[in-house]
Amino acid sequence: MRGLRAKVVIVGGGFGGLQAARGLGRAPVEVTLVDRRNFHLFQPLLYQVATGGLSPGDICAPLRGVLRHQKNTRVWLAEVRDLDVANRRVKLADGEIPYDFLIVATGARHHYFGREDWERFAPGLKTVEDATEMRRRILLAFEAAEREPDADKRRAWLTFVVVGAGPTGVELAGALGEIANHTLREDFRAIRPQEARILLVEHADRVLPSYPAALSAKAERALIRHHVRPLTGVKVVDLDAEGVVLERRGGARERIAAKTVLWAAGVRGSALGQVLAERAGAELDKAGRVLVGPDLSLPGRPEIFVIGDLACAVQNGVPLSAVAPVAMQQGRYVARAIQARLRGRAIAPFRYRDKGTLATIGRHHAVADFQWLRFDGFPAWVTWLFVHLLYLVGFQNRLLVLIQWAFHYFTFNRGARLITEPPAAVSQMQRVQSKQ
Amino acid sequence: MRGLRAKVVIVGGGFGGLQAARGLGRAPVEVTLVDRRNFHLFQPLLYQVATGGLSPGDICAPLRGVLRHQKNTRVWLAEVRDLDVANRRVKLADGEIPYDFLIVATGARHHYFGREDWERFAPGLKTVEDATEMRRRILLAFEAAEREPDADKRRAWLTFVVVGAGPTGVELAGALGEIANHTLREDFRAIRPQEARILLVEHADRVLPSYPAALSAKAERALIRHHVRPLTGVKVVDLDAEGVVLERRGGARERIAAKTVLWAAGVRGSALGQVLAERAGAELDKAGRVLVGPDLSLPGRPEIFVIGDLACAVQNGVPLSAVAPVAMQQGRYVARAIQARLRGRAIAPFRYRDKGTLATIGRHHAVADFQWLRFDGFPAWVTWLFVHLLYLVGFQNRLLVLIQWAFHYFTFNRGARLITEPPAAVSQMQRVQSKQ
Numbered sequence A, B: 001m002r003g004l005r006a007k008v009v010i011v012g013g014g015f016g017g018l019q020a021a022r023g024l025g026r027a028p029v030e031v032t033l034v035d036r037r038n039f040h041l042f043q044p045l046l047y048q049v050a051t052g053g054l055s056p057g058d059i060c061a062p063l064r065g066v067l068r069h070q071k072n073t074r075v076w077l078a079e080v081r082d083l084d085v086a087n088r089r090v091k092l093a094d095g096e097i098p099y100d101f102l103i104v105a106t107g108a109r110h111h112y113f114g115r116e117d118w119e120r121f122a123p124g125l126k127t128v129e130d131a132t133e134m135r136r137r138i139l140l141a142f143e144a145a146e147r148e149p150d151a152d153k154r155r156a157w158l159t160f161v162v163v164g165a166g167p168t169g170v171e172l173a174g175a176l177g178e179i180a181n182h183t184l185r186e187d188f189r190a191i192r193p194q195e196a197r198i199l200l201v202e203h204a205d206r207v208l209p210s211y212p213a214a215l216s217a218k219a220e221r222a223l224i225r226h227h228v229r230p231l232t233g234v235k236v237v238d239l240d241a242e243g244v245v246l247e248r249r250g251g252a253r254e255r256i257a258a259k260t261v262l263w264a265a266g267v268r269g270s271a272l273g274q275v276l277a278e279r280a281g282a283e284l285d286k287a288g289r290v291l292v293g294p295d296l297s298l299p300g301r302p303e304i305f306v307i308g309d310l311a312c313a314v315q316n317g318v319p320l321s322a323v324a325p326v327a328m329q330q331g332r333y334v335a336r337a338i339q340a341r342l343r344g345r346a347i348a349p350f351r352y353r354d355k356g357t358l359a360t361i362g363r364h365h366a367v368a369d370f371q372w373l374r375f376d377g378f379p380a381w382v383t384w385l386f387v388h389l390l391y392l393v394g395f396q397n398r399l400l401v402l403i404q405w406a407f408h409y410f411t412f413n414r415g416a417r418l419i420t421e422p423p424a425a426v427s428q429m430q431r432v433q434s435k436q
Helices: A015-023 A043-050 A118-122 A127-145 A151-157 A167-184 A213-226 A272-280 A324-342 A378-391 A395-411 A421-433 B015-023 B041-052 B116-120 B128-147 B151-159 B167-183 B213-225 B272-280 B324-342 B378-391 B395-411 B423-435
Strands: A005-012 A029-035 A039-041 A058-061 A072-077 A082-083 A089-092 A093-096 A101-102 A108-110 A159-163 A197-204 A228-232 A233-240 A241-248 A253-257 A261-262 A267-269 A299-306 A357-360 A366-369 A374-376 B006-011 B029-035 B039-041 B060-061 B073-077 B082-083 B090-094 B095-098 B101-104 B108-110 B159-163 B197-202 B226-231 B234-238 B244-250 B253-257 B258-261 B267-269 B301-307 B358-361 B367-368 B372-374
Touching: A005 A093, A005 A324, A015 A029, A015 A324, A029 A324, A043 A127, A043 A378, A082 A272, A082 A357, A089 A241, A101 A324, A118 A366, A127 B073, A127 B395, A151 A159, A151 B253, A159 A167, A159 A241, A159 A253, A167 A213, A167 A357, A197 A233, A213 A228, A213 A366, A213 A374, A233 B006, A261 B116, A267 B253, A272 A299, A272 B234, A357 A378, A366 A378, A374 A378, A374 B372, A378 A395, A378 B258, B006 B015, B006 B095, B006 B244, B006 B324, B015 B029, B015 B101, B015 B324, B029 B324, B039 B116, B039 B258, B041 B128, B041 B167, B041 B378, B090 B234, B128 B151, B128 B258, B151 B159, B151 B253, B159 B167, B159 B244, B159 B253, B167 B197, B167 B213, B167 B358, B167 B372, B213 B226, B213 B372, B226 B253, B272 B301, B301 B324, B358 B378, B372 B378, B378 B395
Parallel strands: A005 A029, A005 A101, A029 A072, A101 A299, A159 A197, A159 A261, A197 A228, B006 B029, B006 B101, B029 B073, B101 B301, B159 B197, B159 B258, B197 B226
Antiparallel strands: A039 A058, A082 A089, A089 A093, A108 A267, A233 A241, A241 A253, A357 A366, A366 A374, B039 B060, B082 B090, B090 B095, B108 B267, B234 B244, B244 B253, B358 B367, B367 B372
């Protein structure tokens, strides 16, 4: 061990990285948390930013602020480019940081299954910028429809396709249904926002395929009540600025004219997974996630841990899901594992304790699966609200979100409906329109 | 008059345009409010977004939402490119809108006095994007300083120059003083944010030159208490990515290494002023503002009104200031003037009723000039808070801002300290750093 105290470098300040840093707050180690952004993002509420319900600031907490009182921890705004595993150094664009223990928690990016060119037509939802871009596209579609004299083109502007019916896709589609049918109801003069078509495309034969079938059925009914059309057993085979081509199980294809396509279909491990494969011989699964051992370290590299969405940790023969509770428990576990190692003690393998899953479908509806208890409807929705407020970082954020939800509930209004972008983008959009 | 009802087109949804639209809400006219953004921006609090105290959503209100119940009014997201004054048409990139009355309220942009190339080194503060860009630069400067081993370069990162000591410059500098000395106090490990130098450069011989001299003196003392160094009687003669060259009255020049320069010095009328000059023979003052008659219409073009920051309305021999209360009163006046004309009645010339001016200097300090009463310190600060909350559009925004101010007051924290930008910008900044 070099120096007086072991150096722990954590890459990524998401759920996993932040919990690891907090878990090491009183340990006799020097912690460096490296992130290319200066804030922790509460991803489960990102779809509410994308749909104008919340501001980015409401669901972000500055990492320095969160860790300010943790004197053994420094925060480093930088992007990790490479690793020098032999000399135990993390390489940045402009320098390097030595480590004794490395925790990689850089999460996942969208996955277009080899069709990465689809990204510009169908943005995904991982970063704050993704969310404001989605918000921009959704709001501009209604604006363009209001100004479009041609009925077919207007219909294409008012058609929204959400690809992928996992929790994110279901929540996005539900929120879109609410925007069209409640929030914007009286806002336009030439169009009726209620005429918007919201299609939720899912390759599997039911929405929320990772949930129990009974909850999927309830979610599907709730979606329909929120004016969303779930299209299950349907695959997107092509996609461009004008719409999507869908293929049903039998092979029947249909082109749907839609100006707004939102991607919630797949994720792949972030770029550092590839670096770990090259530099540390890590094995990746087909989604680019790093296979880790029972203590979440790399096989043969006990000083390198991988946690969160980037890790593929197998439990009872199946890989754990890429969800926040897994990442948080892994972060806390790794903090304990490092302290145990420093004391020369053994630690039991990581075990994820599934406390349940929740997904919400617009106003008043959610589905909950707590293993011992499955429920849906209003009680599940209230539970969803409560759990999300509880895990949000920062008391101020909690209060701001609570107030906006309350307003939203009673007035149907969504205050953060801003189209923010360099004005150039708006006029470009107008040029696009005027060419049609 | 064509059609059944007179067509009123309002260009710009700022303070002036929005008040004009509201004033015409029950009039027998068809109103079209054209704006290139989909929201009304409460500019007086924009500096709080630039300094991480508030989120953009908190001070913006979607125009459609504000005017949703006003059935004679439609909102049009578009940029006006030209005017056809003879045929009374407003020309957009992709179409035109006929008018019987035209209200131009497109405001002002920064003015670099012929050195427009300075803009990329010293951004101004007019739009939401300006504010997030300023916020990004301020926060990145502290981040870069934390990582900079060289003392001189670190000092340049920790030197902030605000150019112009009008209300915006004073408020910005005061907020910077608070960020460095309170908000970020415990956030860094390698630097002490309190060592930041904040210079407020003003060409006139006192800060807040448009205020009574006694209040300027008090503002100057308050600034010094907030660790801001006011440099009055000083001119910026050069400016680049590495700093500024200042010139004192006597001609002595000094170069100051500063990585962050913020522009609050001058405004010029927006581009439509030039269009009015070319198409309707309007006369512009040297700041590009349109000279208007006693009823705020163009001389010789009674159907075209110009209000707000773009208008140069002379009262008692002096032009009215480019401030929100003037624009709001002008908006309401023009709405009345149009209704009077439709009824064939005369209306008295516009007269601005000055209810007073306020400027705040960080925590606890403000100066107020209510003509019959001038005061400063804590009472002025509370008045400032109250007046700004009162004029903010939307009850939800008021509550959100109030809560964030309360948190801010008791915890010194500023929750919206996000560096948001395409990740490319962050790594570019890191490349810039690494080259040094």
